[in-house]
Amino acid sequence: MVILVIGGSGSGKSAYAEKVALRLAKDRNIKKYYLATMQIFDNETQKKADRHRVLRQGKGFITIEQPIDIGKASEKMEAEDAVALLECITNLTANEMFSKETAISETKVIAKITKDVEQLIKKLTHLVIVSGNIFEDGAIYDPATLGYIRAMGIINQTLAAMADEVVEVVVGIPIVLKRRKQTCMS
Numbered sequence: 001m002v003i004l005v006i007g008g009s010g011s012g013k014s015a016y017a018e019k020v021a022l023r024l025a026k027d028r029n030i031k032k033y034y035l036a037t038m039q040i041f042d043n044e045t046q047k048k049a050d051r052h053r054v055l056r057q058g059k060g061f062i063t064i065e066q067p068i069d070i071g072k073a074s075e076k077m078e079a080e081d082a083v084a085l086l087e088c089i090t091n092l093t094a095n096e097m098f099s100k101e102t103a104i105s106e107t108k109v110i111a112k113i114t115k116d117v118e119q120l121i122k123k124l125t126h127l128v129i130v131s132g133n134i135f136e137d138g139a140i141y142d143p144a145t146l147g148y149i150r151a152m153g154i155i156n157q158t159l160a161a162m163a164d165e166v167v168e169v170v171v172g173i174p175i176v177l178k179r180r181k182q183t184c185m186s
Contacts, residue, residue: 001126004163005174006156008133012172014052014087017130020167021085022059024126033084034061035073035120037092039099052087061085067095071116074123083126089113089159090132093152103144106151114158121162131156133168
């Protein structure tokens with residue numbers, strides 16, 4: 001099962017996605033992986049990463065730091081019967097597009113992330129994907145940022161099409177946008 005959890009900054013999407021992953025793992029008593037994509041560049045990102053580590057403590061997640069090439073995380077997993085929480089597509093897309101001297105194109109990053117996520121889906125019993133809603137502020141951006149926003153839009157649409165369930169979290173409230181089959185996530 002693939003579940004996409006999307007929301008704005010501070011919406012509660014990460015906490016909700018974690019609860020979903022824990023429930024899915026508990027139902028089958030299987031391994032839990034946390035696929036961390038954040039690269040630490042400053043105090044703010046360090047604080048955010050530390051906060052997420054504290055929230056995960058004692059919950060049995062095996063953390064795999066994979067800021068790019070998320071498909072390679074499957075090589076680090078021991079069992080096929082597993083659930084993974086991928087946190088998050090927003091960071092992953094930025095890392096893939098801008099980690100080299102020259103930004104890679106929207107088309108290439110969309111294809112790469114889609115292919116890598118498909119690789120994870122094949123490996124796992126359940127994949128819970130967190131992504132950000134970055135489309136609502138209406139500001140004017142430089143061309144590179146606009147390319148990132150367009151890529152995120154297409155990636156989120158592609159992941160939503162692949163997902164069995166899509167949930168938007170708004171002010172801590174999960175709103176199911178798509179559900180292919182009945183699950184215990186509400």
